Amino acid sequence: MTRTTSILAAAASLLLLAGGLAACATPSAPGSSSGTPAASPSDDASAPADADIDAAWLGGGTMIAVLTRGSSTCVPVASDVAYADGVLTVELADPPADQACTRDYVLRAFAVVVPEGVDPAEDLEIAVSGTEASGSTELAGVAGLVPSDGLEDGGVPTAGWSSADGVFALLTWGSSGCPPVVQDALVSAPGEITVTLAESPADRICTSDFAPRVTLGEVPGIESDTAYELVLQGDGLEGTRIPVAGVN
Template identity: 50%
Template sequence: MSRRGWAMAGMALVAAVALSGCAGTSGGTPTVIDDLEVDAAWVDNGRMIALVTWGSSTCAPIAEEGVLGQDGVLSVTLLDPPPVGEETERACTADMAPRATLVGLPEGIDPAQDLDVRVTYASAVGDTELDGVPGLAAPTTPTDYEPSAGWVEEGLFAVVTWGSSSCAPVVEDVQASAEKEVTLTFATPPADRICTMDMAPRVALAAVDGLADDDGVELVLQGDTFSGVRIPILG
């Protein structure tokens, strides 16, 4: 998809998620086509990537461990998410939206170098390339559990936070607040929410318009558990 197309799709993402509760559901995941449209972003300071595919906003696929081939291509297989609770099949909303899947990177990848990625999802196969970013951590180094963000395409980025897997923050608003600054505001969580006691990475997609270019842009996180946290948007 073109850069403009990704940006426009991303701008509809918050609305798509907000409306997903009213959308129709099916007994499984949407039909997969033979040519998989996929893009990616560096996150967690180069320890992970966020793969972006299209489908139901409530049924983002999960990833098997990535395998680095002798040709330097990272191969990733995506799987449908498992059923929830007493479901026998995962019920997915019938919308079509970009959604992100986190993939931990194996030893041997240098984030400073360009990375070719091949993604398989059912009968579909897609390829994408990540431009190298100097100064990132080696993939096998321990995470620092800090929030991170990376450009997927112009105007669309992935943001990763750490915390309870059952209480991921929800993007409420995204604005270009300065020439090289984007402010992302998370929704205020319910006062009575109950969260599991695990520590997991949570990924969301967000879109912004009005930037002259995306080099050297900082992201300011507000809302939920964040108050003015500044991080670079990698890429």
């Protein structure tokens, strides 16, 4: 499979991911909660216009995680992504009118495939528009990223620091309906963060697709401008080491 073909396959998988999350989502963002009553997308818990937008490099610069705030079970979906004049524009799809969302208000993320012409070594302006969220942010460039589209590499996880304080984005591959959930993330050694993933319930029903999933984790007490590596524990990823792109 060529890199171009696998990138296009990843883009298609992202659409499957959105459907899976809506049908069988588990809060994975910092501060998320469960068991809250459902609300419609028009409820006051929906993300406001001009909301804070954050971002992170993933897949060695082949993808970007876009972070917004709102219901943990109604993660936005990108309907159109374009790049021109140094600006990456992300248009969000309107949520289904009958979609029920939990009433929590958390940081959540979705991934977009980076269009041709974007250099991850250069700073990137990102503009997001849609009814769920609207705003912009600048993602600092990271030199030396090695492209990894996940599919060619057999679903190798990648990670990147977001522009939100202490928050990283973790990209894994598997069932879109059963993304990993960060139980805790702690600095365990200089330049090392141990990330414990929660065990999935035995009765959890997962979709049979193979898609990219973005999970967020928050690390207290990290040192600014320091390179870190994640050491994953649990969810079948025991001992996996992942450099975190960029610095926080």
